[in-house]
Amino acid sequence: MPSLIDLRRRIRSVKNTQQITKAMKMVAAAKLRRAQERVVASRPFSQSYEKLLANVVSAAAGDESVSSHPLLAVRAEENIQVILMTSDRGLAGAFNSNLIKGAQSFIAEKPGASIQLEAVGRKGRDFFRRRNLNISGEHVGIFDKSLFADADKIAKAAIERYANGEVDAVYLVYNEFRSVMSQKLSVKKVLPIPVPEGKESADYIFEQPAGELLGSLLPNYVGIMIYAAVLESAAAEHAARMVAMDAASTNAAKVIDQLTLYLNRVRQASITREIIEVVSGAAALD
Amino acid sequence: MAATFEIEIATPERLLVKEQVTEAQIPCGGASGEIGVLPGHAPLLSELGIGQLSYVINGERRKLAVAGGVLEVLPEHVRVLAMVAEMPADIDLARAQAAEKRAMERLASVQQNIDSARALNALKRAQARLAVSQK
Numbered sequence: 001m002p003s004l005i006d007l008r009r010r011i012r013s014v015k016n017t018q019q020i021t022k023a024m025k026m027v028a029a030a031k032l033r034r035a036q037e038r039v040v041a042s043r044p045f046s047q048s049y050e051k052l053l054a055n056v057v058s059a060a061a062g063d064e065s066v067s068s069h070p071l072l073a074v075r076a077e078e079n080i081q082v083i084l085m086t087s088d089r090g091l092a093g094a095f096n097s098n099l100i101k102g103a104q105s106f107i108a109e110k111p112g113a114s115i116q117l118e119a120v121g122r123k124g125r126d127f128f129r130r131r132n133l134n135i136s137g138e139h140v141g142i143f144d145k146s147l148f149a150d151a152d153k154i155a156k157a158a159i160e161r162y163a164n165g166e167v168d169a170v171y172l173v174y175n176e177f178r179s180v181m182s183q184k185l186s187v188k189k190v191l192p193i194p195v196p197e198g199k200e201s202a203d204y205i206f207e208q209p210a211g212e213l214l215g216s217l218l219p220n221y222v223g224i225m226i227y228a229a230v231l232e233s234a235a236a237e238h239a240a241r242m243v244a245m246d247a248a249s250t251n252a253a254k255v256i257d258q259l260t261l262y263l264n265r266v267r268q269a270s271i272t273r274e275i276i277e278v279v280s281g282a283a284a285l286d
Numbered sequence: 287m288a289a290t291f292e293i294e295i296a297t298p299e300r301l302l303v304k305e306q307v308t309e310a311q312i313p314c315g316g317a318s319g320e321i322g323v324l325p326g327h328a329p330l331l332s333e334l335g336i337g338q339l340s341y342v343i344n345g346e347r348r349k350l351a352v353a354g355g356v357l358e359v360l361p362e363h364v365r366v367l368a369m370v371a372e373m374p375a376d377i378d379l380a381r382a383q384a385a386e387k388r389a390m391e392r393l394a395s396v397q398q399n400i401d402s403a404r405a406l407n408a409l410k411r412a413q414a415r416l417a418v419s420q421k
Contacts, residue, residue, distance in 0.1 A: 041300040048296065049367050052356050056331060148298040148369070204358075207314055207321075207332035216315060216333045217356055220369055227298050 007263040018252035025245035032238035038146055039231045046224050053217055054196040060210035071218045074192050075168040080113045085174035086124030087237040093244035096123040102185040103173045143234045151227035162191045174229045175236040183236040190225050291325040293341055295366040302371055305343055313337030330359040336410040338417045351414040377419045386412035
């Protein structure tokens with residue numbers, strides 16, 4: 001039977017843990033709100049961009065510069081780049097392990113293809129570095145600020161590799177923010193660019209040939225897709241952490257209750273024992 | 287014809303401006319230079335250039351620096367999707383001046399290994415920022 005002092009110490013330690021998980025939960029909640037605001041703030045841009053791009057594509061349909069555009073060229077997927085977006089920090093439940101599992105099964109589905117990994121976020125980088133996967137680049141610490149410039153840098157590097165013929169396809173593996181309670185693992189092809197489709201909403205005058213305009217719009221679209229994923233992933237990470245820390249706080253409370261009950265029982269037992277000793281001692285004197 | 291039209295300027299990060307304005311001057315990409323937009327403009331699509339974008343709201347002209355993106359003009363609505371857009375208050379003057387000087391030097395040096403198109407764009411961006419911050 002553990003001593004009273006040991007039990008009190010355990011309880012204090014669990015209480016400390018609980019305080020930390022509670023604080024982390026609140027921090028995650030605040031960050032989640034900010035991340036969600038960013039997602040909402042970026043929406044007008046990405047939605048309009050997609051719509052305009054669809055317009056330009058339909059206007060430029062049949063144009064030779066479109067079918068031969070280097071960023072639209074579909075090739076046999078021999079060299080694949082995977083952009084894996086994990087978080088920089090842990091303690092977010094199954095957030096990262098789901099991502100890594102998803103990336104591994106994605107890689108397993110492509111036997112024969114040589115894979116290079118662009119690691120966004122510390123957790124995925126560390127995991128695959130230990131497994132000696134070919135890591136083409138790493139980007140750590142971009143989720144806190146979530147700047148478009150960071151996403152654009154990743155996009156530019158991917159575009160360059162793709163245009164060189166170094167890779168034949170680029171996939172994005174990230175967690176999509178569904179709701180606070182659920183994230184969805186999402187695998188998205190970014191290169192060759194999946195062209196958005198849509199109807200033409202007006203007869204536009206084009207300042208320059210539609211094909212040329214398309215050529216200047218497409219490279220940025222990659223950055224926009226990656227940026228959208230960065231924002232989603234940041235929101236999903238904070239949501240996952242908030243839920244995980246909430247569960248941890250609840251579990252800590254449960255453990256504290258059990259330990260307190262046990263402590264009281266041990267205390268009672270020792271008091272009872274002392275009384276028995278006193279009584280039997282007194283009886284021995286009679 | 288409406289006397290004003292709505293201008294919406296957005297970057298990937300956020301919506302910067304959404305206002306009723308009477309006119310706007312917008313830099314276009316490629317060789318097209320700058321276009322002026324008044325209410326009732328014909329629908330137009332263009333690449334957004336690097337430079338100074340200005341619009342007039344209640345007789346007051348406001349400016350911002352933009353670089354790259356796309357421009358959609360509709361009779362009563364103008365949508366500017368800029369990859370980079372900065373209000374005068376956001377511009378770091380010292381940095382822009384330094385960038386201008388650096389780009390000038392790059393262009394002046396006749397080395398083979400410099401990317402002159404990139405240096406030219408950097409120069410244009412720096413000059414746009416300077417022009418916007420000087421009222």
